[in-house]
Amino acid sequence: MKETGDNWPSDLKKTKPRQGVLSVLEDAQGPLSAREICSELGKRGESAWLSTVYRILELFVKRGVAVKAAVMSNETALYELNRAQHKHYAICLGCHKIMPLNNCPLEKFVPKLEDEDFHVTGHNLEVYGYCGRCALK
Amino acid sequence: MKETGDNWPSDLKKTKPRQGVLSVLEDAQGPLSAREICSELGKRGESAWLSTVYRILELFVKRGVAVKAAVMSNETALYELNRAQHKHYAICLGCHKIMPLNNCPLEKFVPKLEDEDFHVTGHNLEVYGYCGRCALK
């Protein structure tokens, strides 16, 4: 007798902060930082401590619920739900808008590395530049 | 009447810490963190303060002498000389060995993005995994 169609990860205890973080991630338009998630929770009247959000994100990443999507130039990590499809982003240095890339330039590349005696488990890519709007300034 | 074949960047004041950082970078086998540069300077009897090393690296990056080559998972930035050729690295999660990649998987990719109204100024890529030696463990 589950509530709404919630796909809660198997054996995780269902606590308010965890459900909050999950739903914020579900509603997100793009990848979010821990701080953003935290203040979004605040707006929803369900505040959770920042350290708790970090712990939850760590847990979610470990369980494959979420992924660390990118790391901005100021060393801030951005998270999003793991939609089982590998994504990368272009980040505008002007307005910080985040644009998803349509495909991963590494797809053809990784197999070559495997030949060279390196077993690839993951990678991280961010593209920086200016979006159409900011390029004009 | 220059000393040794030193290619000192145009208008930069030649100070001991700067020359030290430059020579450490010149001798480096791979990208180094600020801390590593600092302790390498120490070994050479030319200690410089960590904050100074950061300031010098920032300056070098601004002048195009060096580049921020990668950012490790613990948020530590690695620097190396700007050899005018774009490089990426594969980082072994076991032994932290750093292997340079032979070519950039984004070369063919960037032009496509330019078409989509995004002006690319740079990108950041790290590949994680295990080297041949560590994969066996």
Add this chain to the structure above:
DNA sequence: ATTACTGCAAAGCATTTGCAGACTG
């Protein structure tokens, strides 16, 4: 002599950790 650079200390951020009380299953 000027101006820029460095040593040093202290601040800033993002993230992590320790602990006791609160809550889940």
Add this chain to the structure above:
DNA sequence: CAGTCTGCAAATGCTTTGCAGTAAT
């Protein structure tokens, strides 16, 4: 009830900043 999770505070690690004395041109 037992074990896990959270609120909270404090610590950590990388990097930046402020300032006064020092060195380079």
